[in-house]
Amino acid sequence: MINKIGSSMAEAVSVVKDGDVVMIGGFGSSGIPLELIEALRRHAPKDLTIISNNAGVAEEGIASLLRDGLVRKMMCSFPRSKGSVWLQKRYKEGSIEFELVPQGTLGERIRAAGAGLAAFYTPTAYGTLLAEGKETREFNGRGYVLETALHADVALIRGEKGDAWGNLTYNTAGRNFNPSMATAARTTIAEVKQIVEVGDLDPEAVVTPGIFVDTVVLQEGLLDASA
Amino acid sequence: MINKIGSSMAEAVSVVKDGDVVMIGGFGSSGIPLELIEALRRHAPKDLTIISNNAGVAEEGIASLLRDGLVRKMMCSFPRSKGSVWLQKRYKEGSIEFELVPQGTLGERIRAAGAGLAAFYTPTAYGTLLAEGKETREFNGRGYVLETALHADVALIRGEKGDAWGNLTYNTAGRNFNPSMATAARTTIAEVKQIVEVGDLDPEAVVTPGIFVDTVVLQEGLLDASA
């Protein structure tokens, strides 16, 4: 029997080691694996590189990892949201490395890693500060920037429904970075709202095929418990 | 009202001009827009470049375009199937240009075009005849081949259900190249088995968003009529 259902958030994130590169799904407040992040915070590995579109707001999500000093480097496209403080604080005190990546380039670098491609030429950021120091090249008279694949040790993602084969669906715009991050990490852990029987998901509507997922963990109310 | 429903196969393919690059979906016998191909054959534009995974069997599909002398160049990954004759004949008599592309590279070049990327580095075909004359480069000690985006004037694809916004679903493995080809052409025409009301398709299960599709045409029994 193939059974990828994990027994707890805590056990699932115990694979994360000091110095790991961790991708975390989500966009704004949507589709974030908040319980896995909380479990990771409690597990408290050091010197993490976090790759995510945003950097959390207030004391929530990635902000709590920044606050607890677990992050050595942060890569994202939009670190500031209303109510976000910790990325700014760590940035200003110079205690973390920060790399800004245009959102589409961030997503495409993640996809490239999952798809076995080494690099690609994108028009995004050509002629801007964010292309400085990068290789550029013209194709058909237009400028492009060379961007390389972005791999992770672990991806923490959030799905809506999952099964024991690791197949996932999402809730509306909660997909965002979750499906591509699932493909780009050595180990992918998915937090889901509901676990269904193998065969219950419509094979035409599976968004993340189970091959990309190592562990599926049902939400266990970790954040309520910590409140 | 947005209404992308086309009135007939014949009218839909009338946009194809002499010398056009035409992508055609399908893999083996699965997910091929056979009626659109038949309408194209009757429309009979000349000097086409056809991009498709295969080259048709017997007198069917792309084979009928090759037979009728409409094709100047054929790009595919697997031109020979049991019962295919016309590609071989045109190839041996030297009347068409033929370019063989590994299947994953073919698909990724098509996707790159749709995604606005100029080129990418793939490990596929490195060190082989199919990489000869191509730029290669090492990343992290491994060899990669530079492959460029592949655009088309028109893509002919086949869906299962379609709506007036151009949204499409597919039948099982009938997806194959259809979704990526839909993104890579200036004009995309989809043959579907069923037209449904806008809003009837599950927004979580739409495979090709309507933005990629210009015309949706209901199958009209064109092949039965020609038999």
Add this chain to the structure above:
Amino acid sequence: MQALSKEDMARRVARDIPDGAYVNLGIGMPTQVANYVSDDRHVIYHSENGILGVGPAPAPGEENPDLINAGKQFVTLLPGGCYFDNADSFAMMRGGHLDIAVLGAFQVSASGDLASWATNDLSEPPAVGGAMDLAVGARRLCVLMKHCTRDGEPKILPECEYPLTGKGVVNRIYTDLAVLDVTDSGLRVVELVGDNTLEQVQAVTGAPLLPPES
């Protein structure tokens, strides 16, 4: 000089959105444009986080926490809309599939360079989001902004002083004072608000303006 209100600026942009267009509206003022597109235009709005067919805000109590737009506001989905992931969403943007994008800006240059994501203040961590992808990818890029800064300094300049979002990407600029097109010969006035004269608008514009084509 006469200056449009924010509402009228959004209304003016809305007038130019054609029926059936696929449109991405940037965070802030551009988002308001949708409020003024008349119902007989069947415009399909794209949100970079993975939505086509964005509908109006949900009724109170009916919000879906995952269903937000790029500005992190709760939205709904119109019938015919659908969801997709980041890779597909940015393929749409970068791949030239959106007809129109409307973005805010700090500065725009005479040659259509756009500066919209960073000032020269390096004390805060910069944020770029999807602006650079839209800038290079949308078939038509419109900027919607006040003609001058709060201090009355021109935002339309010979060259941008702030870091660029994209080079030579802007097609049209809508401000509270005028509508300008970026052309090969320079910035051309499309229309002036109210009775504003070319000379008046030129006086608060850093780059030379060409008179409307007759």
Add this chain to the structure above:
Amino acid sequence: MQALSKEDMARRVARDIPDGAYVNLGIGMPTQVANYVSDDRHVIYHSENGILGVGPAPAPGEENPDLINAGKQFVTLLPGGCYFDNADSFAMMRGGHLDIAVLGAFQVSASGDLASWATNDLSEPPAVGGAMDLAVGARRLCVLMKHCTRDGEPKILPECEYPLTGKGVVNRIYTDLAVLDVTDSGLRVVELVGDNTLEQVQAVTGAPLLPPES
């Protein structure tokens, strides 16, 4: 010398497929391997045309014309399986997500070069399909082939004479005479069929063989 039947060759490969593996079986003899993987191994088969969880052939009359495998045979989908497009399918293959691929071959070199898609006959249009992507992408690449050609010529050679599918990609070779591993020091015998001796198998092998590790 003793030689396995085709069925026994497929059976031998099947023995090495671990429980829970994601496996792609090439067209022809490799496809038969699935018939011999015992039911207590929950193997998930991938088909390059966009299927995970390929099931057995459908009952007569229940074929779905679109539901075929890479060899264009009608198949079914197991519960838990799913469909995806070409780009996603080859992302799985090239991106290192498949545990094992089993391919046929014309020739294999001592350093694991694979030649499986073309001979030196240029009169026919060549066909490659997805073999090159599998060759570079599968975590473990196994070749299943007869040890020699119909004419008795060795297919395992110091260097391939036919165009390569991939360079240094093969991990293990299963033939009717032996099982060989490609190692940094060369081809090492894993096992010999029946009472075959190393000398006997060496005599029909173009590259030097190392004795089994003790």
